[in-house]
Amino acid sequence: MKKIISILLTASMLAGSAATPFTAIAAETATTASQASEAEKSTMTTDINSTIKDLGVFEEGEKMTLDDVIALSKKGNALTLNDFSKFKGVIAGSGIFILEYDLGKGYTLMVGSVALDKIDYARLRYSDSENYVDIRTDDVETFLKETSGDTNGNTNKVKATVLDINGKSLLLQSVSNCSERYLLSIEQIKGDITPTVGMSLEITYDGGMFNLVPILLIGNVKKVSVVSEKTECLKGDANCDGGVDMADAVLIMQALANPNKYGEFSTEYNYLTAHGRLNGDMNGDGLTSGDALAIQRKLLGLEVTNSQENDNQQPVSVKYESFSHDYPYYNTVSDLANKANQVFSGKVTNISFEMLDLTTMQPVKADEDSQRAMICTIYEIEAEEVYAGTPTIVKLRIEGGIPSSFEQEQITLLGSDTIPVMEGTPVLEVGANYLFALYYADGSEYSSILNPLQSIYTENEVQTGGFSADEIISYYSSSNGTNAATRS
Known part of the structure; x- marks a missing residue:
């Protein structure tokens, strides 16, 4: 019934x-x-x-x-x-x-x-x-x-910076703890306050916060006041974690390549916020892949001088002209392994430059009439631990020159004071060890990168291009990578 x-x-x-x-x-x-x-x-x-x-x-x-x-x-x-x-x-x-x-x-x-x-x-x-x-x-x-309904009526305060404005909500970040982020409804802000990206606010609320993992929701707001309307930027800190590292360069490249997942149209938590875009814009001309390159140069200490230059060399006046290629991006180690047929750790033993015809990969002179002529950086690498392929001495070709190093050698080869540099390209050092994931075509003199962010890893690098050197090595150490490691 x-x-x-x-x-x-x-x-x-x-x-x-x-x-x-x-x-x-x-x-x-x-x-x-x-x-x-x-x-x-x-x-x-x-x-x-x-x-x-x-x-x-x-x-x-x-x-x-x-x-x-x-x-x-x-x-x-x-x-x-x-x-x-x-x-x-x-x-x-x-x-x-x-x-x-x-x-x-x-x-x-x-x-x-x-x-x-x-x-x-x-x-x-x-x-x-x-x-x-x-x-x-x-x-x-x-x-x-x-949550915000503490029956004891406790009042709390938090100071936070506006990272982004999404419709009727603010994404905030704690001033004292960069890892702590909050959501606040704009409707909870009373008075004539108009939130802007970078503005610092003090929020007074009753009780606690509701944990939405990984974001905290502020409810039962009593008062919101402006601490500062000035936007404080840490140049290079694209992910707004309070520091500048390779993860910032990676996030910029990811956001530019896939805005639906990492950029302004993202529904993910770890995306490039509006404040992150301000931080990531290194030269004030808007966010581009050149900013990812500038961050890498900053991390490598190449902003002023480079130890690889001859101390007695007379300073030269040079200009850099950036260019980019539409490389594929690999979301998993497996995807990367399916393309890379040379995976190894090795030491850079020499750096040189050549003018190559990109169609034939044959050397050309700078004054020759070749529309496909391009200066290329050639890294000679001695393979040590091999995970895929059979590399011994590898000549890695990367299109374009390198900034702030070997400038006289490059402009002499070019016959010009303008050096083309591919955006996002890492600059390697002689004597340093790296993990490489490269592509080698049979009969070619040179190996090539898969893309600027996912082909070269330093030993202590935590994250580059979505995964670490350790993850790549672990892949080839498992049964998943066994067959791939025997490819030539």
């Missing part, structure tokens, strides 16, 4: 017209379910009538508060629908009977029952989050203290 009542209730809600009183449902059910005892039918009708007057908005009852929820939680699994009879709420849902109570301060209590003889869940939820507690079995008071 109780199952029949639940079905009739669902049908009444789905009809969308005049609501059918619970008393009518119970009366009709009592007529059709003659097998049920008179005592059961009487109890069911009484329970229903005492719980809800009608479908839709409760016409009578008092507003439920958080203190009421705490009191109800003390009953645990003994909680029944009758315990909610004095409160005003709304019926929601279809296929299941749901009572919904707006508790204020961003909290909602939803009580669900498949059959009206017991409660299947009683979920206390904060804001629109999917995180909740069941008041029958979980610690309600701890949950309230961890």
